[in-house]
Amino acid sequence: MTGLGATTPLGGDVPSTWAALLAGVSSVHTLDNTWAEDYGLTCDFAATLKTAAAAVLTRQEVRRADPSAQYALVAAREAWADAGLGPRPGGVVDPERLAVVMGSGIGGIQTMLDAWDTVRERGARRLMPLTVPMLMPNSASAQVGIDLGARAGAHATVSACASGAEALVLGARLIRAGFADVVVAGGAEAAIHPLTLGSFGKMQALSTRREAPETASRPYCVTRDGFVMGEGAGALVLESAEHAQARGARIWAWLVGAGSASDAYDVAPPDPSGQGQLRAMRQALAEAGPAAARVAHVNAHATATPAGDGIEARAIVDALAEALGSREAALQVPVSATKSMTGHLLGAAGAVESIFAVLALRDRLAPPTTNIVELDPAIECSVVRDSPRPLPAGPIAALNNAFGFGGHNMALVFDSA
């Protein structure tokens, strides 16, 4: 991995996001609108972008892209520049060896709903011609592919809240199978809207802690009551070892294991046995080879739903017990739930949290999990609370999980550079 880029509720780029994360900043706030009153929402708070995409992109780019694709462009350009790949499009990469995988959980929902309002209220003649290319779920992937000049394929992974992590799984496999030398992979989401807040609320998946929104996202806490919606994008430059070494690239970390498994259980809640999640972790750890035995940090999916956090925590301990050789060793590995500060970026979460895992390896610091009033005794993992925890020197690895409605389970293992 040679490049990182993000725009999140904590910051408009990777350095500002990471600094806020280590400082334990909450990005969750009451929304500056009347949606809750107008529509009877149980949740009137979310984690919105710190830096508006319109402040970074040109007016024409903003007009021609759904917000999700705008965020993807911001993140992908930062990752591209961070990797030192040269001027866009193309740079030093053979365009036919350059691919993009950009996932989204929900896609261009704001464009779609605005366009439906237009049709209903003013008739089809008033629709804008770019409506379909803006609302389609591959829109972010297409926009980034054009921007970077990627001709080896522009793919869109769609697996709800696992989309951004699935992009990395697919990206790693494209490189390993020889279809590309460089893949810009990540996820983007811009879905904070009364419809999604209302629907997630109806599933009782969202926190309703309206009196204290900044501490509402409480993974692993006994008082957790659901996730908090966020938005943003993350992108990572994956590069074959040969390509990166040939150009003398700075390497942030190695993506050594990518696992994917499906529950075949339910369209919403995860399989309570956690077997699907465990299979994804096992697969990633098996592919990681010797790095599996040095996993020293986990960035967990942990969205703060009452059921989900516990299922994952048990699966993490089981997976690490196998990889590290003992349950005792597994129970020592520091686990961070960074959604406590960013909120849940849905289809962008897996990409943004992979960036956090990579930075944790770089800086040897596991970020904190904030807002735990009382740790749920059912969580056996060694949860990093309140302030960052130092990680050991020498070669270490990190595990990142991302799971999505529909039973999509992704696990990624990163090895220190």
Next chain:
Amino acid sequence: MAHEANDVFDGLKEIIVDETGLADDAVTGEKSFSDDLLIDSLSMMTIVTLAEDKFGVEIPDDAVKDLATVQDAVDFIVGASA
């Protein structure tokens, strides 16, 4: 409501600049949408849709192909609003 040609030109120029990112002074009456301003058919439809909205006129699809230059569009809108 009748529109003055000058007002229509200014309003249309604003839409074109907004859509394309062209410099303000690049948009003049004699410029061809496709050859000079390099506006493709979807961008042209976007401009037409926004112009219909702004000036309260209808520009039928089969009239759009006859709007070669910016001045052609100004004339059409002034005529349609007369």
